[in-house]
Amino acid sequence: MRAIHRLKAGYERDITFLRNHAARHAGSTASKSSTRHALAVKQNMAKALTRHFTRCPLCG
Structure with missing residues (x-):
């Protein structure tokens, strides 16, 4: 289960960064x-999981 949490956390961090960047600009x-x-990135996360x-x- 650790692998899932690591995968998901990495993707969610990238998604949050991109959404915040979009909101700023x-x-x-x-x-x-x-x-x-x-x-x-969200689609890639779904594929990876x-x-x-x-x-x-x-x-x-």
Whole structure:
């Protein structure tokens, strides 16, 4: 279970950083880019956690 928490914490830290950056620069192209990148990171997190659940004998 430690691996899941580490994976999730890393991704959530990146997502929070990108969302905060988007909020600071609202209305700019940097904001739009950060928002799109945050969504992509969230999808990558879902894929990574799914891969982990299917491969890990302890979790899956």
